[in-house]
Amino acid sequence: xxxxxxxxxxxxxxxxxxxxxxxxxxxxxxxxxxxxxxxxxxxxxxxxxxxxxxxxxxxxxxxxxxxxxxxxxxxxxxxxxxxxxxxxxxxxxxxxxxxxxxxxxxxxxxxxxxxxxxxxxxxxxxxxxxxxxxxxxxxxxxxxxxxxxxxxxxxxxxxxxxxxxxxxxxxxxxxxxxxxxxxxxxxxxxxxxxxxxxxxxxxxxxxxxxxxxxxxxxxxxxxxxxxxxxxxxxxxxxxxxxxxxxxxxxxxxxxxxxxxxxxxxxxxxxxxxxxxxxxxxxxxxxxxxxxxxxxxxxxxxxxxxxxxxxxxxxxxxxxxxxxxxxxxxxxxxxxxxxxxxxxxxxxxxxxxxxxxxxxxxxxxxxxxxxxxxxxxxxxxxxxxxxxxxxxxx
Amino acid sequence: xxxxxxxxxxxxxxxxxxxxxxxxxxxxxxxxxxxxxxxxxxxxxxxxxxxxxxxxxxxxxxxxxxxxxxxxxxxxxxxxxxxxxxxxxxxxxxxxxxxxxxxxxxxxxxxxxxxxxxxxxxxxxxxxxxxxxxxxxxxxxxxxxxxxxxxxxxxxxxxxxxxxxxxxxxxxxxxxxxxxxxxxxxxxxxxxxxxxxxxxxxxxxxxxxxxxxxxxxxxxxxxxxxxxxxxxxxxxxxxxxxxxxxxxxxxxxxxxxxxxxxxxxxxxxxxxxxxxxxxxxxxxxxxxxxxxxxxxxxxxxxxxxxxxxxxxxxxxxxxxxxxxxxxxxxxxxx
Numbered sequence: 001x002x003x004x005x006x007x008x009x010x011x012x013x014x015x016x017x018x019x020x021x022x023x024x025x026x027x028x029x030x031x032x033x034x035x036x037x038x039x040x041x042x043x044x045x046x047x048x049x050x051x052x053x054x055x056x057x058x059x060x061x062x063x064x065x066x067x068x069x070x071x072x073x074x075x076x077x078x079x080x081x082x083x084x085x086x087x088x089x090x091x092x093x094x095x096x097x098x099x100x101x102x103x104x105x106x107x108x109x110x111x112x113x114x115x116x117x118x119x120x121x122x123x124x125x126x127x128x129x130x131x132x133x134x135x136x137x138x139x140x141x142x143x144x145x146x147x148x149x150x151x152x153x154x155x156x157x158x159x160x161x162x163x164x165x166x167x168x169x170x171x172x173x174x175x176x177x178x179x180x181x182x183x184x185x186x187x188x189x190x191x192x193x194x195x196x197x198x199x200x201x202x203x204x205x206x207x208x209x210x211x212x213x214x215x216x217x218x219x220x221x222x223x224x225x226x227x228x229x230x231x232x233x234x235x236x237x238x239x240x241x242x243x244x245x246x247x248x249x250x251x252x253x254x255x256x257x258x259x260x261x262x263x264x265x266x267x268x269x270x271x272x273x274x275x276x277x278x279x280x281x282x283x284x285x286x287x288x289x290x291x292x293x294x295x296x297x298x299x300x301x302x303x304x305x306x307x308x309x310x311x312x313x314x315x316x317x318x319x320x321x322x323x324x325x326x327x328x329x330x331x332x333x334x335x336x337x338x339x340x341x342x343x344x345x346x347x348x349x350x351x352x353x354x355x356x357x358x359x360x361x362x363x364x365x366x367x368x369x370x371x372x373x374x375x376x377x378x379x380x381x382x383x384x385x386x387x388x389x390x391x392x393x
Numbered sequence: 394x395x396x397x398x399x400x401x402x403x404x405x406x407x408x409x410x411x412x413x414x415x416x417x418x419x420x421x422x423x424x425x426x427x428x429x430x431x432x433x434x435x436x437x438x439x440x441x442x443x444x445x446x447x448x449x450x451x452x453x454x455x456x457x458x459x460x461x462x463x464x465x466x467x468x469x470x471x472x473x474x475x476x477x478x479x480x481x482x483x484x485x486x487x488x489x490x491x492x493x494x495x496x497x498x499x500x501x502x503x504x505x506x507x508x509x510x511x512x513x514x515x516x517x518x519x520x521x522x523x524x525x526x527x528x529x530x531x532x533x534x535x536x537x538x539x540x541x542x543x544x545x546x547x548x549x550x551x552x553x554x555x556x557x558x559x560x561x562x563x564x565x566x567x568x569x570x571x572x573x574x575x576x577x578x579x580x581x582x583x584x585x586x587x588x589x590x591x592x593x594x595x596x597x598x599x600x601x602x603x604x605x606x607x608x609x610x611x612x613x614x615x616x617x618x619x620x621x622x623x624x625x626x627x628x629x630x631x632x633x634x635x636x637x638x639x640x641x642x643x644x645x646x647x648x649x650x651x652x653x654x655x656x657x658x659x660x661x662x663x664x665x666x667x668x669x670x671x672x673x674x675x676x677x678x679x680x681x682x683x684x685x686x687x688x689x690x691x692x693x694x695x696x697x698x699x700x701x702x703x704x705x706x707x708x709x710x711x712x713x714x715x716x717x718x719x720x721x722x723x724x725x726x727x
Contacts, residue, residue: 032527033636034636037528037529170700196698196700198700199700201636201637202640203414203627203631203644204410204414204668204671206407206410206411206671207671207672207699207702208699210407210672210676211675211695213406214676214680215679215693227529231632236410239538239542239558240405240406240410240554241405241541241543242406256529260531
């Protein structure tokens with residue numbers, strides 16, 4: 001009995017102390033499944049931030065950050081929840097993740113809220129996450145797709161597109177964004193000829209392409225993933241000559257796109273959440289030195305998600321999620337000194353001295369209520385087989 | 394009324410894609426059905442064997458490309474196919490030695506072998522990813538089209554275009570050749586007859602002097618060849634990505650079961666039935682009907698939306714299992 005009492009007293013002491021402890025940060029991303037090619041660069045981005053903070057020795061009087069990876073599979077909510085439970089059992093109090101919207105909602109509701117764990121997702125963009133009851137424990141470094149749909153509809157209309165067919169990947173992300181594009185485009189007087197789902201990782205997309213082609217339209221909006229069905233449908237549409245003009249939202253925009261299709265999709269309209277500025281350039285230099293590709297989709301947002309968690313801990317002078325969650329918005333937004341990638345040590349110092357910071361990071365972080373990125377979008381196109389940036393909206 | 398345009402639209406969007414996909418499924422289902430017929434279990438590792446075979450073939454293709462070998466307009470991968478088949482055959486023979494032989498000698502229930510094959514599937518799955526990575530790889534270096542949309546339109550003057558990819562044509566031709574050779578082998582050669590005898594009655598075959606281990610080895614080698622060819626053709630036509638081979642297992646099994654597990658003819662028929670029903674039932678017939686002179690108004694004439702296309706295969710599967718449990722071509726049931 002005495003020993004038990006002693007042990008629990010010691011545990012209580014350890015848990016409460018904000019001294020030099022190891023801070024456990026979970027990286028809860030889709031290392032296998034439909035986005036498995038994005039996840040390694042995202043994890044590397046988050047680990048880069050963790051390393052930077054650890055090396056500085058300035059977090060909570062010299063705490064080290066220990067990261068641990070867990071696999072969400074992106075599609076299997078049960079697997080994501082089980083993996084997150086393991087993280088919590090290992091003592092993780094904050095996680096970077098999840099990667100896909102559906103799996104993120106499941107982890108948030110079944111693990112993060114009951115256990116009081118903080119989650120910052122770099123890439124879950126479903127509009128459903130805006131209105132979810134999260135008890136203030138969930139933030140995202142990516143904007144909601146409700147806004148992306150609006151931007152896409154505006155730009156399509158401005159390019160003279162009067163009718164479009166929409167195909168979307170059959171999950172929370174695809175459905176949310178496709179609906180948003182449709183309602184915004186129709187509000188502007190455009191016509192959506194068909195809105196049809198495709199499933200990822202299927203053996204063949206002939207049926208989907210045939211349906212889209214039969215409905216027709218000035219352009220085809222492919223709300224999918226470039227590693228997955230999105231490319232399959234696009235390839236089919238090109239081969240059969242069904243469409244020549246394409247609209248690609250964020251899931252389709254990365255270096256793979258021009259590699260795969262080259263000049264055959266010249267003149268496409270591409271949109272993804274990204275901000276121009278010093279932060280991104282600096283981040284890409286940092287990642288080059290570390291030997292991974294920082295321009296890969298959501299790698300910058302992952303770095304920012306990890307950095308925000310750690311800076312908020314410093315601001316709260318505690319690793320307790322209940323205290324940390326109150327500080328995230330403060331750290332992310334003005335006023336205060338601007339902090340770019342590679343300057344996390346400076347941010348930690350300022351916060352320790354009780355000063356305010358405005359974390360800009362790699363993706364020009366600016367949070368709006370209820371804790372998501374405000375959303376700056378980059379318009380791209382392909383000209384002679386090369387991805388070109390048209391502007392920012 | 395415009396029969397030609399209707400026909401071209403049908404060929405372009407339904408017939409050609411479904412035929413190529415059906416041939417890929419048929420080759421996969423042949424391998425599954427062969428293992429089931431002779432070794433008496435459903436091999437869930439077949440999809441990942443296809444991925445492994447394709448991966449080895451890709452390595453061989455890269456080596457050939459580096460050496461400057463090319464058979465343009467055909468893809469180099471066809472030349473590398475024998476190396477891929479040899480590598481995969483060694484792999485499955487090793488698996489049989491390490492895993493399946495033990496259960497076979499113990500005369501375990503088929504379900505135990507099936508579960509063992511699930512384990513093998515996960516290991517192969519990981520092995521392929523370690524070898525070649527998770528990313529998509531395109532290794533088709535041949536000419537892309539036999540007929541492309543633009544030149545077809547210019548040549549014919551029709552509004553509808555027609556596309557026939559080289560890989561679709563190769564898939565169909567190779568599938569016909571492989572099926573021909575396989576049937577000749579099973580029906581005309583001594584080894585093929587031994588295999589069929591073993592499949593019909595193991596004990597009688599043993600009594601008449603057939604070496605069971607030899608039959609098993611031969612079966613694995615043929616299954617490896619079928620898996621590699623199916624995997625490479627599929628990879629050439631779409632793109633190589635290990636994850637997709639895991640997913641294609643489902644339609645392959647649907648095809649094999651619809652046709653009748655253990656029946657080679659059934660596997661081929663099943664492959665085409667699954668492919669054509671997926672594409673044709675979800676196709677909006679609006680355009681075709683309009684070319685034929687029917688006024689469709691705003692109706693799309695689509696029986697079912699595309700997200701239900703997998704339901705189509707399963708409905709066929711259930712109907713077949715209910716009314717003809719051994720499949721359309723009377724397969725075996727163990």
